[in-house]
Amino acid sequence: MTRLAEHLRRGSGFVWFSGATLAFSLAMIISLVGYIAARGLGFFWPGPLLQVQTTEGVVLGEITDREPARGEESAKVQFRVGNRDIYGQDFRWVPATGMSTPTQPREAVLLERSEYGPFLGRIASISHLGAVVAEGDRALAEAQARLPESRRLLDQLHSIEVGKVGELNRRIEKLRVTRKGLELRGDVGRLATLDAEVAGLQSTYDALQTSLDQTRADTKAWVLGLETVDGQKKEWPLASVVRIVPANTLSTPGRLGVYLARLWEFVAGDPRESNTEGGIFPAIFGTVMMVLVMSVMVVPLGVVTALYLREYARQGWLVRAVRVAVNNLAGVPSIVFGVFGLGFFVYTLGGSIDRMFFAESLPTPTYGTGGILWASLTLALLTVPVVVVATEEALGSVARSQREASLAMGATKWQTLWNVVLPAATPGILTGLILAIARGAGEVAPLMLTGVVKLAPSMPLDGTFPFFHLDRKFMHLGFHIYDVGFQSPNSEAAKPMVFMASLLLLAVVVILNIFALNLRRKLRARLGGSTF
Numbered sequence: 442m443t444r445l446a447e448h449l450r451r452g453s454g455f456v457w458f459s460g461a462t463l464a465f466s467l468a469m470i471i472s473l474v475g476y477i478a479a480r481g482l483g484f485f486w487p488g489p490l491l492q493v494q495t496t497e498g499v500v501l502g503e504i505t506d507r508e509p510a511r512g513e514e515s516a517k518v519q520f521r522v523g524n525r526d527i528y529g530q531d532f533r534w535v536p537a538t539g540m541s542t543p544t545q546p547r548e549a550v551l552l553e554r555s556e557y558g559p560f561l562g563r564i565a566s567i568s569h570l571g572a573v574v575a576e577g578d579r580a581l582a583e584a585q586a587r588l589p590e591s592r593r594l595l596d597q598l599h600s601i602e603v604g605k606v607g608e609l610n611r612r613i614e615k616l617r618v619t620r621k622g623l624e625l626r627g628d629v630g631r632l633a634t635l636d637a638e639v640a641g642l643q644s645t646y647d648a649l650q651t652s653l654d655q656t657r658a659d660t661k662a663w664v665l666g667l668e669t670v671d672g673q674k675k676e677w678p679l680a681s682v683v684r685i686v687p688a689n690t691l692s693t694p695g696r697l698g699v700y701l702a703r704l705w706e707f708v709a710g711d712p713r714e715s716n717t718e719g720g721i722f723p724a725i726f727g728t729v730m731m732v733l734v735m736s737v738m739v740v741p742l743g744v745v746t747a748l749y750l751r752e753y754a755r756q757g758w759l760v761r762a763v764r765v766a767v768n769n770l771a772g773v774p775s776i777v778f779g780v781f782g783l784g785f786f787v788y789t790l791g792g793s794i795d796r797m798f799f800a801e802s803l804p805t806p807t808y809g810t811g812g813i814l815w816a817s818l819t820l821a822l823l824t825v826p827v828v829v830v831a832t833e834e835a836l837g838s839v840a841r842s843q844r845e846a847s848l849a850m851g852a853t854k855w856q857t858l859w860n861v862v863l864p865a866a867t868p869g870i871l872t873g874l875i876l877a878i879a880r881g882a883g884e885v886a887p888l889m890l891t892g893v894v895k896l897a898p899s900m901p902l903d904g905t906f907p908f909f910h911l912d913r914k915f916m917h918l919g920f921h922i923y924d925v926g927f928q929s930p931n932s933e934a935a936k937p938m939v940f941m942a943s944l945l946l947l948a949v950v951v952i953l954n955i956f957a958l959n960l961r962r963k964l965r966a967r968l969g970g971s972t973f
Contacts, residue, residue, distance in 0.1 A: 481940030622801030727915035743828025779887030782819030811892035835869020
């Protein structure tokens with residue numbers, strides 16, 4: 442009893458309890474991240490294509506799930522059969538009762554297509570301009586040999602449509618807006634010149650359209666004759682095939698190559714098929730850009746507010762009320778900030794900017810609609826309480842002797858703040874920024890009202906002047922997860938994308954935080970340490 446009382450007096454039990462709680466929390470975090478990674482990363486590994494005979498017919502596909510027998514219901518096996526354009530669905534549940542032993546046909550292939558999801562079956566033939574070039578086993582080898590050139594033509598077609606044609610359309614639209622502005626101002630002297638420029642651009646567009654039609658025809662020259670396991674036939678352009686995977690004949694290095702190619706496509710490619718296939722690079726890019734713009738806005742706003750409250754404001758009931766209000770802002774639901782951002786930033790501020798500077802573009806809004814600028818400002822308001830509190834604490838942690846030494850040498854209060862206090866408090870300010878990044882990067886509700894979209898036609902940063910377009914809408918990983926997980930028409934196919942997008946969102950937040958932590962560490966070392 443005496444020993445127990447001694448341990449309680451020293452607090453040893455609380456130390457062990459705190460350690461156990463920390464270990465439990467770390468185990469939960471590691472388990473969560475591990476589960477997400479396993480469910481997401483495992484999807485890209487090319488499994489075998491199994492063929493079984495059931496009471497409902499023959500089935501070919503990848504086994505994706507199993508359900509044990511429950512009561513009167515027999516055990517079931519889920520196959521990913523693909524061929525959505527033929528069967529109407531990608532997945533099929535097959536009763537285990539009466540199912541034959543699975544086999545792995547050597548001729549079975551998985552075609553990853555740009556539309557309608559994967560095709561599972563065999564390549565019966567390949568033809569060029571209507572003439573059959575190869576059939577049977579030779580068709581697969583011929584298709585694999587011709588695929589890179591067909592994909593190159595498709596990429597060239599996409600480059601012309603998005604690059605050259607898109608640039609011409611932007612120039613024509615700019616001239617149209619300029620012409621409308623001249624008409625509004627009554628300046629009709631330049632209208633003839635503008636019309637001549639538009640006619641020249643239209644002539645260039647027509648010539649480019651001819652080249653585009655020829656390239657589009659070239660992409661349809663090679664056609665695959667496909668056949669499903671139950672004998673249904675279909676033709677498909679080779680250029681619309683992303684990847685040919687002979688899953689049952691691949692070696693381990695070959696499977697690893699397909700895995701890495703799929704993983705790279707997911708990270709660096711564009712989405713397709715309602716975001717359930719392809720990549721999510723625009724969402725990654727949009728998330729990072731939004732966080733960077735938010736950080737640029739929230740730090741000055743939070744630091745200036747904290748400086749005034751801490752250094753200049755006369756301490757009293759009003760300042761205390763402001764501090765309470767700032768702290769309470771951190772608990773306001775994020776959707777409230779989204780409604781405020783929509784009403785004030787988008788409709789009021791953006792609408793005023795359009796009326797003053799972009800009147801010729803109306804009724805089509807420029808800044809009077811959602812965009813990355815308004816989304817970043819909304820999240821800056823959402824996270825500014827974190828920066829204000831952290832900055833105030835950092836300013837208060839600066840030794841009083843440093844302030845007095847600066848003032849004693851004749852420096853003004855502002856010079857002391859700028860040259861002594863702020864540099865010493867910078868690591869603490871960065872702590873607030875780190876917390877703001879962690880909070881802002883995962884928010885979704887405000888973005889749904891202020892600029893995020895399911896699929897952005899162009900990114901906020903590109904090679905067109907002025908290069909960084911604050912008025913453009915953008916994609917975001919958090920909204921992408923919500924859209925794919927809850928709004929996708931093909932929920933089974935979307936599951937792996939949800940896990941992978943979640944994993945990448947965690948990775949983006951961690952990388953941004955590591956960058957800020959490293960910057961804080963370097964500043965702390967250069968400034969001789971800090972209490973934050």
